[in-house]
Amino acid sequence: MSTIDVRGLSRNFGGLKAVDEISFQVNEGEIFGFLGPNGAGKTTTINMLCTLLKPTSGSATVNGYDVVRQRSQVRRGIGLVFQDPTLDEYLSAEQNLRFHAYAYKIPRESQEKRISELLELVDLADRRKSKVHVFSGGMKRRLEIARGLLHNPRVLFLDEPTLGLDPQTRRHIWDYVLSLRQQSNLTILMTTHYMDEAENCDRISIIDRGRLIALDTPDKLKDAVGGDVVTLKAENNEKALLELKEKYQLSPVLENGNITFSIPQGEKFLPRLIGTFQTPLLSIGVRRPTLDDVFLRLTGRAVREEEGGLKEMMKTMMKMHQGRGR
Amino acid sequence: MGDLFLGIWVVAYRELLRFVQERTRMLSSFAMPLLFLVIFGAGFNRLIGALTPGVDFIQFMYPGIIAMTVLTNSIMSGLSVVWDREFGFLKEILVAPLSRTGIVLGKAVGSATISVGQGIIMLVLAPLLSVSLSPMLVLKLIPMLIILSVSLSGLGVLIASRMRSQQSFQIIVQIIIFPLIFLSGVFFPVNNVPAWLEFISKINPLSYGVDAIRQIFLNGEIAAAGMGQGYPLGVTVFGHTMTIVQDMLLVAVLGIVVLSLAAWSFSRQE
Numbered sequence: 001m002s003t004i005d006v007r008g009l010s011r012n013f014g015g016l017k018a019v020d021e022i023s024f025q026v027n028e029g030e031i032f033g034f035l036g037p038n039g040a041g042k043t044t045t046i047n048m049l050c051t052l053l054k055p056t057s058g059s060a061t062v063n064g065y066d067v068v069r070q071r072s073q074v075r076r077g078i079g080l081v082f083q084d085p086t087l088d089e090y091l092s093a094e095q096n097l098r099f100h101a102y103a104y105k106i107p108r109e110s111q112e113k114r115i116s117e118l119l120e121l122v123d124l125a126d127r128r129k130s131k132v133h134v135f136s137g138g139m140k141r142r143l144e145i146a147r148g149l150l151h152n153p154r155v156l157f158l159d160e161p162t163l164g165l166d167p168q169t170r171r172h173i174w175d176y177v178l179s180l181r182q183q184s185n186l187t188i189l190m191t192t193h194y195m196d197e198a199e200n201c202d203r204i205s206i207i208d209r210g211r212l213i214a215l216d217t218p219d220k221l222k223d224a225v226g227g228d229v230v231t232l233k234a235e236n237n238e239k240a241l242l243e244l245k246e247k248y249q250l251s252p253v254l255e256n257g258n259i260t261f262s263i264p265q266g267e268k269f270l271p272r273l274i275g276t277f278q279t280p281l282l283s284i285g286v287r288r289p290t291l292d293d294v295f296l297r298l299t300g301r302a303v304r305e306e307e308g309g310l311k312e313m314m315k316t317m318m319k320m321h322q323g324r325g326r
Numbered sequence: 327m328g329d330l331f332l333g334i335w336v337v338a339y340r341e342l343l344r345f346v347q348e349r350t351r352m353l354s355s356f357a358m359p360l361l362f363l364v365i366f367g368a369g370f371n372r373l374i375g376a377l378t379p380g381v382d383f384i385q386f387m388y389p390g391i392i393a394m395t396v397l398t399n400s401i402m403s404g405l406s407v408v409w410d411r412e413f414g415f416l417k418e419i420l421v422a423p424l425s426r427t428g429i430v431l432g433k434a435v436g437s438a439t440i441s442v443g444q445g446i447i448m449l450v451l452a453p454l455l456s457v458s459l460s461p462m463l464v465l466k467l468i469p470m471l472i473i474l475s476v477s478l479s480g481l482g483v484l485i486a487s488r489m490r491s492q493q494s495f496q497i498i499v500q501i502i503i504f505p506l507i508f509l510s511g512v513f514f515p516v517n518n519v520p521a522w523l524e525f526i527s528k529i530n531p532l533s534y535g536v537d538a539i540r541q542i543f544l545n546g547e548i549a550a551a552g553m554g555q556g557y558p559l560g561v562t563v564f565g566h567t568m569t570i571v572q573d574m575l576l577v578a579v580l581g582i583v584v585l586s587l588a589a590w591s592f593s594r595q596e
């Protein structure tokens with residue numbers, strides 16, 4: 001039996017289909033990634049799986065419990081790191097963890113040890129008595145991760161868990177999560193915008209506009225792109241597009257002023273192309289495909305469109321502003 | 327059942343923890359009642375004189391001010407719910423394996439504990455106002471303060487259960503709750519005012535809470551006033567003057583209704 005089993009799950013907000021007939025299974029001990037642009041429906045899906053939001057239709061089970069009918073049982077077995085902050089800023093780091101320990105009935109004897117252990121892990125042991133509102137964004141994030149793991153959940157939901165963390169801390173937390181998975185068979189469902197993080201997943205589902213458009217291992221998904229990725233820029237991109245299509249039978253896409261297409265054995269193709277191409281080129285390069293390319297190929301758009309990047313930036317700025325106001 | 331009590335205690339525990347961390351809130355919660363007591367007391371006491379032999383205006387108003395302290399602070403339980411929603415902590419509470427009823431009761435119990443404490447602190451003023459206190463009086467007062475504050479905290483949580491911002495909660499408090507508090511007989515006997523005001527005061531459930539607390543302080547005198555002067559200082563409905571126990575029951579029923587509604591509203595929250 002799968003640890004997470006999702007069947008035809010949908011959620012509408014008014015006329016908007018935020019999540020549209022999603023189905024997938026996650027096995028015990030698996031790290032399962034959600035990749036998709038802003039507004040794809042990742043958070044909405046997690047909210048349904050963690051019982052905070054009722055599905056419009058479809059069903060899902062976590063640890064074998066139905067997320068609508070057996071909400072308490074589901075809640076007992078899961079840990080969460082939400083996308084937006086959920087700490088009590090007026091309490092200290094330790095008090096926040098203590099509240100969590102009480103709420104999840106961690107036996108008194110082991111509370112102290114567990115709290116110290118996790119504060120150690122996220123490198124906050126020396127700040128345990130500090131109020132959370134004096135913490136930096138990254139410190140708050142680390143504390144939330146510690147809290148999500150405190151009660152030894154069997155399934156962990158991570159909604160962009162490493163947003164705003166420096167690369168070192170990200171690495172550190174990933175190492176811990178990977179080791180946990182080996183020790184305790186923890187199952188993880190996570191969303192991320194970082195491609196290198198997505199590479200850590202056993203399987204990735206790509207979701208766009210509420211629909212699940214691909215689901216496979218990172219390697220298989222990349223293979224599906226069809227070889228290496230060539231990126232070029234021409235003096236006249238329109239003309240170059242046309243030439244690539246007609247002369248070489250390729251299916252190039254124009255995105256942010258760059259033309260990309262994929263081709264098996266790119267290194268060998270490149271010299272031939274440069275030798276015969278008529279439109280003057282400004283730049284050209286070849287590389288192994290990334291998950292970005294997978295997304296681009298499936299949807300014709302990048303995971304982070306200009307607009308998406310901007311929205312994300314505004315969101316972060318607003319959060320910073322709110323944080324200062326308090 | 328275990329989940330219920332766990333919910334009550336965890337949520338109430340945090341509410342109290344939060345309160346002791348916020349010293350300004352502790353002080354500000356006394357500011358308004360004290361201000362009213364001083365301003366109205368000094369302003370009207372000589373003008374009005376004795377409402378009935380042995381009860382001057384300050385002595386009449388003082389129990390009302392205690393009730394007011396408890397009422398305002400209890401309602402603020404709602405603010406803490408909205409606050410938690412705005413700053414995200416509500417998600418941490420809602421996703422924990424705690425019963426929804428437990429969470430609602432926990433908020434009410436936490437906030438009621440604080441309000442009752444504040445009501446009791448107001449008692450230190452009694453000797454200054456020549457209001458006599460006896461252990462018996464305090465013993466009777468405490469259960470009434472508890473019933474009143476749990477009920478009103480429930481109302482606060484109910485109002486907050488669907489609100490997204492602190493501003494909208496504050497607006498509701500200002501246009502609905504404060505008028506209800508002012509029209510609950512804190513400052514005047516509700517039997518001796520224009521008919522429209524009397525009507526509003528008497529359908530206002532808070533009037534009965536205020537009346538119960540006033541009767542606990544001035545029991546004998548209130549009864550006497552009814553005999554001598556033509557209008558009782560208590561609350562008279564259809565010719566019947568409410569007793570303490572009847573007041574208490576009425577407030578308790580209000581409490582049960584709003585707490586059930588709040589628990590229901592929380593459990594179907596998405």
Ligand SMILES: Nc1ncnc2c1ncn2[C@@H]1O[C@H](COP(=O)(O)OP(=O)(O)OP(=O)(O)O)[C@@H](O)[C@H]1O
Pocket residue numbers: 013016018036037038039040041042043044045083
């Ligand atoms: N409570 C809500 N009411 C109305 N619409 C909502 C609500 N929550 C989400 N939506 C909409 O549902 C869609 C999916 O949102 P969701 O938060 O799931 O996206 P996401 O994939 O998590 O995006 P991001 O990467 O920006 O976090 C968006 O269009 C969003 O506006």
Ligand SMILES: [Mg+2]
Pocket residue numbers: 042043044083159
């Ligand atoms: Mg999201």
